[in-house]
Amino acid sequence: MPRKYDKVPVPEEGEKIKYDGKELLVPDEPIIPQIEGDGTGKDVSPVAKKVLKAAAEKTGRDIHWMDIHAGETANEIYGKHLPQDTLDAIREFRLALKGPLTTPVGGGYRSLNVAIRQILDLYACVRPVYYLEGVPSPMKNPEEMDMVVFRENTEDVYAGIEWARGTEEVEKVRNFLNEEMGTEIPEDAGIGIKPISESATKRLIRKAINYALENKDRFQYVTLTHKGNIMKYTEGSFRDWGYEVAEEEYGEDVITENTLWEEREGEIPEDTVVVNDRLADNMLQQLITRTTNYDILAMPNLNGDYLSDAAGGQIGGLGVAPGSNIGDGRGVFEPTHGSAPKYAGQDKVNPTAEILSGRIMLEYMGWDDTQQLVKDAVEKTIKDKTVTYDIYRSIDGGEKVKCSEFGELVIENMDSF
Template sequence: MTEFEKIKVPEDGEKIVWDGKELQVPDNPIIPQIEGDGTGKDVSPAAKKVLKAAARETGRDIHWMDIHAGKTAKEIYGKYLPQETLDAIEEFRLALKGPLTTPVGGGFRSLNVAIRQKLDLYACVRPVYHLAGVPSPVKNPEQMDMVIFRENTEDVYAGIEWARDTKEAEKARDFLSEKMDTDIPSDSGIGIKPISEGASKRLIRKAIDYTLKNRDHYESMTLVHKGNIMKFTEGAFRDWGYEVAEDEYSGKVITEDELWEEHDGKVPEDVIVIKDRLADNMLQQLLTRTPLYDVLAMPNLNGDYLSDAAAGQVGGLGIAPGSNIGDGKGVFEPTHGTAPVHAGKDKVNPTGIILSGRIMFEFMGWEDAGELVKKSIEQTIKDKTVTYDIHRQIEGGKKVKCSEFADLVIENMKSLS
């Protein structure tokens, strides 16, 4: 085991091991945890005790290992994202992460993006589903039950851009004008949008594999793109998706055309359907044809838009879980930000990070613990014992603190297990 300079490894517990094909998860794993900035100091402790309780209720245990990023890391290491933190995640394979503030005026464009890119966590996986009892702006929020696979490493998030008044932007404009026969205004900033075959296909494989693994619940995987305009980036993403399905999943995946031409619209039990939608249309379909979509795969920016829009239909970002997954490793984090105005007040809703832990449990093969977490949260919300964000939207409820909500979830867990 690696000797770390400023990370204390728990004396008890064992490492999760990746054998190149699957994770080997002991019943007492050591799991790194980044508390985070702002309200991370409220929601992370709440999540850790709920997840530890769920592990124990299902005959296991978790040994949390504190690692650092963001403001705390700056105080300890003198930098916002120390290499030791990345090394610890690489070695122990998983991490639960609270929200992080990206420094203004220099450093990383986003600490979250930096962690994903440096660890090659190429799939941002965000399940979106309604928790019974949570207020929603739509009539039938229970119809939303999707899993969004967002490519995590390229597209405009690659960060390749130059301000309009820099020499680099001038060189790019001149090259594109003179060598590529384009007409770009001289006051333009320049950004590059790379979408590669390799990165696209590995993301799409993960989405197809997930759909097949969960075939009893999901029966389609949809490629979301803007290929009618960006033909050689997003259009290529779509084409590569169909190539993967045809070349690597023959007999397991059929196209939407085959579904109607050969099966009269009824999906055979042993296959899934691959289809595609334009991103702008998909935003409408989320609202108007919600039950028709199961698993979605898309480039980075589309994934950012779509996942937030989908979360809005089931109660908002405050309860939305997220994860960033690579080959045999992952970082699990809520979708919401740091909300510094509420930091340290023990009032915010910890559901987003707790449900991110549920995704982590499923990734570990602890599906029973993950389902127990979800049921316990739902029961707590049904009891109308909720944090301020939900309390203000319901009648007759009891407003509780962040830490109290976690304790109530654990109490319900004991009666449900």
């Protein structure tokens, strides 16, 4: 039986998703927590919930949503922005759909989004980037983009280890580095540290390679993306540890790019994944110039932030860019865009990214027919040019619809498949 929560009702129907240490055990009617979010989260989250529930019902299942809280709503209810109830509910029920959150100014967490990821050890930020026909894009051939970014979620600059200029703490660090380690850091500098560990790196790389092997019909390459030419003992080690995982743990299922050309003359053996690496600055260029050469990108946190947003720009922007944060048998699924508070409550913003974040959740649950129905129905709605204002202003013709109306059209279009 589910535990009782202080200020959160648990649905009377539905069952918990369980985890056996290797895979999720998903019932046909799971209870799934949902954080509405701040700002436009109050617009897009209800729409996404309706769309995902409708898709589940049309494929012989159901979703029982459990409303939990973070951000401004949580502060009103609990007097804190990230209550224990919310974290406990995600731990118990394994998965959650989340709207965008605004981190409060002043004390508390640097970022509520980062706090949730780190507290729950959701170490892989997984962002599929693919084109939906009909979305305006700055690229001539946006359909060439079909990648998945695996971004490490717990280390690098997002560990948030830094000291402000002029503080007693920064002086201690600066003096140690200058006097004991031979650096020359000026007196007016702030100092930050970016840890990148073997253990955190390897578990991210495993998740990326496993995903590639599970989707061999679509993906052949896993590309380690780094700045190891400059940061040799952090990002360079990220690359080296990635190759160690590929060479030591996967046998003939995975080969490196060197092996591919030195021993295979560039011919990829059937059912094999190739691991290679690229410098992050070069990769930003190759996203555009050699889009079809890349499938899955695995990288430290900051690189992943830049690369995933750049890739999202090629398919039309963050309004259609979904995201997820996944650990071992647990995940929180959220759009990559922010809360855009100036549009809150106007029923005008695009709910596509929130809906497609839910689609990633359905895929993670193993509901392949349900997630495909969501994707197909969203794409048909956009192709029909019945779109929200952000897309409408960049296309010829069509009909501008409200956020809620877009969701209803997506549900109607499910009957076409």
